[in-house]
Amino acid sequence: xxxxxxxxxxxxxxxVAHLRGAVAGLGAAVLVVSxxxxxxxxxxxxxxxxxxxxxxxxxxxxxxADWLAVAQRLEEAAGRVRDPARRFGPRTLDVxxxxxxxxxxxxxxxxxxxxxxxxxRAHLRAFVLRPWLDIQPYAQLPGHGWVNDLxxxxxxxxxxxxxxxxxxxxxxx
Numbered sequence: 001x002x003x004x005x006x007x008x009x010x011x012x013x014x015x016v017a018h019l020r021g022a023v024a025g026l027g028a029a030v031l032v033v034s035x036x037x038x039x040x041x042x043x044x045x046x047x048x049x050x051x052x053x054x055x056x057x058x059x060x061x062x063x064x065a066d067w068l069a070v071a072q073r074l075e076e077a078a079g080r081v082r083d084p085a086r087r088f089g090p091r092t093l094d095v096x097x098x099x100x101x102x103x104x105x106x107x108x109x110x111x112x113x114x115x116x117x118x119x120x121r122a123h124l125r126a127f128v129l130r131p132w133l134d135i136q137p138y139a140q141l142p143g144h145g146w147v148n149d150l151x152x153x154x155x156x157x158x159x160x161x162x163x164x165x166x167x168x169x170x171x172x173x
Contacts, residue, residue, distance in 0.1 A: 002108065003031075004067045005098040005139075006055045007119075007128045010078070011041065011090050015051040016169045018093045022055075022074045023171045029057040034131035036169040040162050042125065043088030053171055054098070054131040064100045064108045068115045071095035098122045098132070099142055107142035118142045123150050126159035 006026075010018040016036070023033055034054040041047045059066070078093035099118040100108040110117040122128045123144040129151050132139055139147040151160060 002062050002064060002067070002100050002102060003056065003058045004062075004064075004100045005132060005136075006057060006067070006071065007052065007094075007096040007098050007122070007125075007131075008055060009050045009052045009094040009096075009127065010092060011048045011050040012092045013079075016171075018078045019051055019053055019169075019171050021078055022093055022095060023053075025074045025077060026055060026057055026070070029059045029062075031056045031058055032135045033171045034134040036166040036171060037127060037131055038164040038166050039127040039159075041088070041090075042127065042159070044086055044090075047090040050127065051166060051169060052127040052131060054128065054135060056135050064097075064110060064117060065112075065115060067097045067100055071097055096122075096128070098128060109142065118144070123153075124155050126151065126156050126163055129156060130160060130163055 008019050008022050023030060036051050036053050039050045039052050074095050075093050080092050083089050096119055108117050118141055123141055129147050133147050141147055144150060150156060
């Protein structure tokens with residue numbers, strides 16, 4: 001059994017529907033879903049704002065690599081098209097595997113280029129850390145420390161000011 005933290009983002013089409021579709025696509029694996037936050041685009045400013053959320057999920061039969069396959073399946077179902085020229089470009093749905101733990105609570109690490117765990121840039125992204133804190137107030141990002149502390153780092157604090165809670169956007173879990 002593994003537990004995973006998945007980050008969801010959408011900035012094309014019906015953003016809320018894409019996030020809801022991802023949560024529904026995870027089915028019974030969903031333990032809890034964060035609130036939704038609207039955020040400016042990261043890494044490529046010439047695009048619409050994102051809606052972001054984080055999901056804590058558990059699957060008795062999933063290995064770490066299985067979570068990547070789930071993420072890719074959810075993105076495909078939302079009609080995601082990757083533009084190699086715009087790595088951080090707009091998308092209907094982006095699902096990132098942030099961290100995975102074994103059933104005994106040990107963090108899974110991976111240097112595989114297709115699935116680096118924990119996510120190599122999660123500690124720098126307010127749009128991941130703030131929603132994660134909603135669902136796990138005492139969360140730790142393996143190798144980086146407490147999520148609450150990461151939100152106060154110089155690299156994250158500036159982006160944190162741009163996050164806007166979207167209380168009108170609810171994702172059912």
